[in-house]
Amino acid sequence: MENFVFYNPVKILFGKGQIAHISGEIPADAKILMTYGGGSIKTNGVYDQVKSALAGFDVTEFGGIEPNPHLETLLKAAEVVRSQGINFLLAVGGGSVVDGTKFIAAAVNFAGDPWDILAKQASIKTAIPFGAVLTLPATGSEMNPTSVITKGATQEKLYFASPLVFPRFSVLDPESTFSLPPRQISNGIVDAYTHVMEQYLTYPVNAPLQDRMAESILQTLIEEGPKTLANPQDYDARANVMWCATMALNGLIGAGVPQDWATHMIGHELTAVHGLDHAQTLAVVLPSTLSIRRDRKWQKLLQYAQRVWNLVDGSEEERITEAIAKTRNFFESVGVQTRLSDYGVGLDTIPVIIERFEKRGFVPLGEQQDVSLEVVEKILTLCA
Amino acid sequence: MENFVFYNPVKILFGKGQIAHISGEIPADAKILMTYGGGSIKTNGVYDQVKSALAGFDVTEFGGIEPNPHLETLLKAAEVVRSQGINFLLAVGGGSVVDGTKFIAAAVNFAGDPWDILAKQASIKTAIPFGAVLTLPATGSEMNPTSVITKGATQEKLYFASPLVFPRFSVLDPESTFSLPPRQISNGIVDAYTHVMEQYLTYPVNAPLQDRMAESILQTLIEEGPKTLANPQDYDARANVMWCATMALNGLIGAGVPQDWATHMIGHELTAVHGLDHAQTLAVVLPSTLSIRRDRKWQKLLQYAQRVWNLVDGSEEERITEAIAKTRNFFESVGVQTRLSDYGVGLDTIPVIIERFEKRGFVPLGEQQDVSLEVVEKILTLCA
Numbered sequence: 103m104e105n106f107v108f109y110n111p112v113k114i115l116f117g118k119g120q121i122a123h124i125s126g127e128i129p130a131d132a133k134i135l136m137t138y139g140g141g142s143i144k145t146n147g148v149y150d151q152v153k154s155a156l157a158g159f160d161v162t163e164f165g166g167i168e169p170n171p172h173l174e175t176l177l178k179a180a181e182v183v184r185s186q187g188i189n190f191l192l193a194v195g196g197g198s199v200v201d202g203t204k205f206i207a208a209a210v211n212f213a214g215d216p217w218d219i220l221a222k223q224a225s226i227k228t229a230i231p232f233g234a235v236l237t238l239p240a241t242g243s244e245m246n247p248t249s250v251i252t253k254g255a256t257q258e259k260l261y262f263a264s265p266l267v268f269p270r271f272s273v274l275d276p277e278s279t280f281s282l283p284p285r286q287i288s289n290g291i292v293d294a295y296t297h298v299m300e301q302y303l304t305y306p307v308n309a310p311l312q313d314r315m316a317e318s319i320l321q322t323l324i325e326e327g328p329k330t331l332a333n334p335q336d337y338d339a340r341a342n343v344m345w346c347a348t349m350a351l352n353g354l355i356g357a358g359v360p361q362d363w364a365t366h367m368i369g370h371e372l373t374a375v376h377g378l379d380h381a382q383t384l385a386v387v388l389p390s391t392l393s394i395r396r397d398r399k400w401q402k403l404l405q406y407a408q409r410v411w412n413l414v415d416g417s418e419e420e421r422i423t424e425a426i427a428k429t430r431n432f433f434e435s436v437g438v439q440t441r442l443s444d445y446g447v448g449l450d451t452i453p454v455i456i457e458r459f460e461k462r463g464f465v466p467l468g469e470q471q472d473v474s475l476e477v478v479e480k481i482l483t484l485c486a
Numbered sequence: 487m488e489n490f491v492f493y494n495p496v497k498i499l500f501g502k503g504q505i506a507h508i509s510g511e512i513p514a515d516a517k518i519l520m521t522y523g524g525g526s527i528k529t530n531g532v533y534d535q536v537k538s539a540l541a542g543f544d545v546t547e548f549g550g551i552e553p554n555p556h557l558e559t560l561l562k563a564a565e566v567v568r569s570q571g572i573n574f575l576l577a578v579g580g581g582s583v584v585d586g587t588k589f590i591a592a593a594v595n596f597a598g599d600p601w602d603i604l605a606k607q608a609s610i611k612t613a614i615p616f617g618a619v620l621t622l623p624a625t626g627s628e629m630n631p632t633s634v635i636t637k638g639a640t641q642e643k644l645y646f647a648s649p650l651v652f653p654r655f656s657v658l659d660p661e662s663t664f665s666l667p668p669r670q671i672s673n674g675i676v677d678a679y680t681h682v683m684e685q686y687l688t689y690p691v692n693a694p695l696q697d698r699m700a701e702s703i704l705q706t707l708i709e710e711g712p713k714t715l716a717n718p719q720d721y722d723a724r725a726n727v728m729w730c731a732t733m734a735l736n737g738l739i740g741a742g743v744p745q746d747w748a749t750h751m752i753g754h755e756l757t758a759v760h761g762l763d764h765a766q767t768l769a770v771v772l773p774s775t776l777s778i779r780r781d782r783k784w785q786k787l788l789q790y791a792q793r794v795w796n797l798v799d800g801s802e803e804e805r806i807t808e809a810i811a812k813t814r815n816f817f818e819s820v821g822v823q824t825r826l827s828d829y830g831v832g833l834d835t836i837p838v839i840i841e842r843f844e845k846r847g848f849v850p851l852g853e854q855q856d857v858s859l860e861v862v863e864k865i866l867t868l869c870a
Contacts, residue, residue, distance in 0.1 A: 103725045105501025110494070116742060117489025308722040310709060311729055314702030322695045338692040341487045345695055345742070354738075358500060358729070 103309040106358040112245045113271040116345065118337070120273045121151040121235055124192070125159070127271040128233065132190035133160045135183055137203045139167050139195045146281040148237055152194050162186055167195065170373060170380070171202030172254040173217060180209040180216070183230060191232035193269075196286070197241025197293075200234050204249035204267040207232050220251055220260040229266035235273045238282060239344035240290030240381070242297060242351025244272035250370070257374040258462075274348065276340040284331060287343075288437035289381030291327040294347035295320060295432070296384040300363050301356040303392065303402050304469040309359050313405070316355045319346050320410050327436050364467035365391045368478060371455045376447050385433040385440045390484035392426045394477060398470060442485045452482045487693040490742040496629045497655040500729065502721070504657045505535040505619055508576070509543070511655040512617065516574035517544045519567055521587045523551050523579045530665040532621055536578050546570055551579065554757060554764070555586030556638040557601060564593040564600070567614060575616035577653075580670070581625025581677075584618045588633035588651040591616050604635055604644040613650035619657045622666060623728035624674030624765070626681060626735025628656035634754070641758040642846075658732065660724040668715060671727075672821035673765030675711040678731035679704060679816070680768040684747050685740040687776065688853040690785050693743050697789070700739045703730050704794050711820050748851035749775045752862060755839045760831050769817040769824045774868035776810045778861060782854060826869045836866045 115123055128134065134156065143149040153161070164179045182188070183206065193203035207229040209216035218224040236244045243249065248263040279287075302316035323346050329339035349355070368391075369383030378386075396403055400422070407413040407425035416424070430440045439445065456475055467473035473481075499507055512518065518540065527533040537545070548563045566572070567590065577587035591613040593600035602608040620628045627633065632647040663671075686700035707730050713723035733739070752775075753767030762770075780787055784806070791797040791809035800808070814824045823829065840859055851857035857865075 103501070103722060103729070105504065107497065107499055109497040113491065113493040114741075115491050117487070120489065308726070310726055311702055311706045311733065314705060315699055318695055318698030318702055321698060325694060338487055341742075342692070342694055345487070349695065357498075358725075 103312075103358040104307055104360070108353055108357045109265065110245065110268065110353050112269050112352070114245060114274060114348070115271060116274045117341070118275060118277055120275050121148070121278065122155050124152070124155050124233060124235065124271070124273060128159065128190055128192070133186070133188045134162070134190045134192055135179065135186075135188045135206075136161050136163050136192045136194060137167055137179060137199055137206065138163070138165045138193075139169075139199050141165055142281075143194055143237060146237070146278065148194060148235065148278045151278075152192070152235055156192075162188060167199050167202040169198045170250075170252040170259060171198045171205070172252055173205075173220075174254050176202050176205045176251065177209065177216060179206045183210045189230065191230055193232060193234040194237065196236070196238030197243045200236065200243040200269070201241070201249040201251065203232050203234070204229075204243070204247075205251050205262070206230070207267055208262070208264065217253065219262050220253075221258075223262065226264050226266055229264070231270050233271045233273075234269045235278070237278050238286055238290060239274075239279060239340075239347040240286070240293040242294070242348055244269060244274065245348050245352040252374065259370040259374045274344055276337055276344050279340060279344065280334050282334070284334075284437060285379075287331055287334070289379050290347055291323055291343060291436045292381040292385045292433050292438045294343075294350040295323050296365060296381075296388050297350040298355065299388060300365060301359060301361050303399055303406060304360040304362050305399065306401050306405075307359055312355055312357065312359050317406075317409050319350050319355070322346050324410070324432060331436060360469040362469045364473045367467050368455070368481060371458055372447070372451070375451060375454055375458070376445065378445055378447070381438055382445060385438040386442055386445075386485050387481065389426050389430040389433075389440055390481045392429065393484055394481045395468070395473070396422055396426075398472065442482075449483060449486055452479055455482065487696075487742040488691055488744070492737055492741045493649065494629065494652070494737050496653050496736070498629060498658060498732070499655060500658045501725070502659060502661055504659050505532070505662070506539050508536070508539050508617060508619065508655070508657060512543065512574055512576070517546075517570070517572045518574045518576055519546050519548055519563065519570075519572045519590075520576045520578060521548045521551055521563060521583055521590065522577075523549070523553075523583050525549060526665075527578055527621060530621070530662065532578060532619065532662045535662075536576070536619055540576075546572060551583050551586040553582045554634075554636040554643060555582045555589070556636055557589075557604075558638050560586050560589045560635065561593065561600060563590045567594045573614065575614055577616060577618040578621065580620070580622030581627045584620065584627040584653070585625070585633040585635065587616055587618070588613075588627070588631075589635050589646075590614070591651055592646070592648065601637065603646050604637075605642075607646065610648050610650055613648065615654050617655045617657075618653045619662070621662050622670055622674060623658075623663060623724075623731040624670070624677045626678070626732055628653060628658065629732050629736040636758065643754040643758045658728055660721055660728050663724060663728065664718050666718070668718075668821060669763075671715055671718070673763050674731055675707055675727060675820050676765040676769045676817050676822045678727075678734040679707050680749060680765075680772050681734040682739065683772060684749060685743060685745050687783055687786050687790060688744040688746050689783065690789075691743055696739055696741065696743050701790075701793050703734050703739070706730050708794070708816060715820060744853040746853045748857045751851050752839070752865060755842055756831070756835070759835060759838055759842070760829065762829055762831070765822055766829060769822040770826055770829075770869050771865065773810050773814040773817075773824060774865045776813065777868055778865045779852070779857070780806055780810075782856065826866075833867060833870055836863055839866065
């Protein structure tokens with residue numbers, strides 16, 4: 103096992119009716135900015151539940167945070183915070199709203215150009231405290247200190263992380279997700295699954311508990327994912343998928359083990375250039391990443407094949423090939439296509455993406471920093 | 487899945503050499519009380535590492551915190567804190583030192599008789615901040631807000647819990663445990679294993695991720711426990727057992743599921759009356775608890791039999807009986823005896839323990855509050 107530091111102070115309020123308890127988690131004299139997205143919370147009852155829970159608080163609203171939240175939008179929100187003396191943020195929505203709110207929290211008092219927080223990884227000294235009411239199980243942002251933001255003007259999609267942007271609390275009420283479109287649930291399952299794979303499918307470092315916990319999440323997603331798609335009102339299935347998505351990226355399964363994240367880095371470019379959903383890019387890139395890099399991931403691929411997919415017969419090569427195929431089939435079975443061609447993207451995207459990487463100053467990706475631009479090209483070619 | 491609140495802000499510094507980093511986790515102007523036990527830290531190098539890391543800080547020492555830490559000892563420490571204006575505590579030791587330090591932290595500014603914190607579950611309003619350097623993997627106290635304290639005068643062993651007594655940080659350096667006597671490692675394995683069982687072996691609530699994470703810890707303890715006993719200098723084996731012990735009782739596997747704890751409640755009495763090690767009492771009581779209460783735990787016992795012990799043949803009854811036998815054998819295989827007679831305790835202890843429970847006002851134990859004193863008697867009888 104590798105040395106690690108683990109710290110995650112997010113308070114999770116999980117279950118039916120928990121939105122009603124948020125007032126106890128917010129300072130009584132808070133002046134709140136409630137952030138949200140396209141307004142689905144106004145039709146599914148969440149908006150009313152939140153407003154009711156915040157009765158007595160001074161609440162300003164800021165809606166319209168888009169998927170892959172835009173720097174330009176968030177800077178407007180930061181200006182509202184400053185001009186109105188707001189001292190607490192409440193994100194109500196999915197990962198994009200939570201990520202966006204983290205950036206607002208960091209940008210408000212940042213001295214300098216807030217884009218540097220992303221582009222130059224400039225460290226932040228303070229952040230406005232905030233909580234979250236999660237309405238979409240997927241990104242894990244509700245229990246981590248990471249945020250991914252897109253600059254609309256240039257379609258650059260970059261991330262930042264800081265312990266200052268851990269949510270103070272996050273409410274996870276599975277019922278508040280019942281009305282989501284199937285596509286968002288499908289995406290959430292693939293997103294969570296890939297988050298686990300980025301932290302698990304690397305090389306062995308003798309960390310059996312971390313391995314088994316990662317496999318636990320994968321197995322549960324394989325088991326519960328189809329159930330929650332087939333019956334969106336099945337509380338337990340939705341609750342199990344929701345908790346899996348949070349546990350997939352709260353730092354725990356990644357503590358003390360190598361991490362990859364090449365699939366995410368390549369996927370971000372596909373979203374930036376072609377507008378694919380984040381999870382769609384992961385479903386496309388992950389199987390190809392595993393195929394192209396199988397030699398470096400050999401032992402963990404064999405373990406994955408056996409423990410997650412019960413593949414014990416055949417040669418090592420055959421089991422690995424089959425495990426990758428099963429991964430692809432799982433993504434497709436939960437409704438997310440896995441080929442660039444499924445999204446109308448041709449291989450002419452490859453030089454565009456390579457050039458984008460080069461322009462920003464490319465550092466080789468992956469758990470062993472051996473994913474060069476040549477390897478990226480091979481991976482993308484296999485995604486056709 | 488049941489509703490739950492999960493909150494755990496303890497910062498974990500895990501691995502070789504991490505003791506050197508504690509100065510960065512303590513306020514620069516802290517006046518520190520360093521608490522420890524019988525002095526083994528002075529022979530295994532931990533004392534020197536800690537003192538070296540604290541160079542420049544104002545450090546007072548308080549040694550002599552005993553196993554099953556005594557109220558009387560801890561009140562003396564609280565007096566030192568008060569009289570010397572100490573504002574940070576650093577526990578250096580095993581679970582007893584960490585538990586004791588939690589109590590010191592809570593007792594210092596408690597208005598009234600500090601024994602009420604335990605005996606009357608009086609709520610505390612403040613606690614002195616503290617960190618921990620763990621030298622014995624076992625209790626999980628390093629990452630939870632719970633403390634078990636013994637009143638020496640009456641041999642009452644009671645617990646309290648408060649979010650105010652989460653350690654600010656805990657250092658887990660497996661190397662600092664290499665010199666522990668085998669008995670303490672054996673005890674730690676049984677303690678951690680039983681912590682998991684108290685949260686896992688109840689009844690199903692459709693929480694498959696929590697189940698699998700619990701099974702992950704059990705399987706890892708079964709695999710790594712014998713390795714670390716056979717070769718105490720095997721860093722990875724010790725690291726894996728150490729992380730299992732922490733994960734066994736940091737609130738995560740118990741979130742959203744029923745919990746039992748009857749084995750612990752009965753075990754505490756055996757320690758109080760007969761002085762058995764905490765883990766020895768668990769090794770004695772757990773197999774009998776599972777046997778006597780098998781009807782109420784039937785489904786989870788079957789799942790445990792299959793997933794943890796690979797028992798799939800035979801009748802349900804046979805698989806359950808075999809799983810309980812394997813649990814007992816595992817405890818004995820790691821060096822902890824499982825019968826009262828192994829410790830020279832006769833069945834004449836039963837009326838003594840029943841009377842102790844009655845005197846304190848007995849509330850039925852277990853995940854369904856159906857472990858009456860009659861059931862306690864049956865369990866203890868089977869422990870012979």
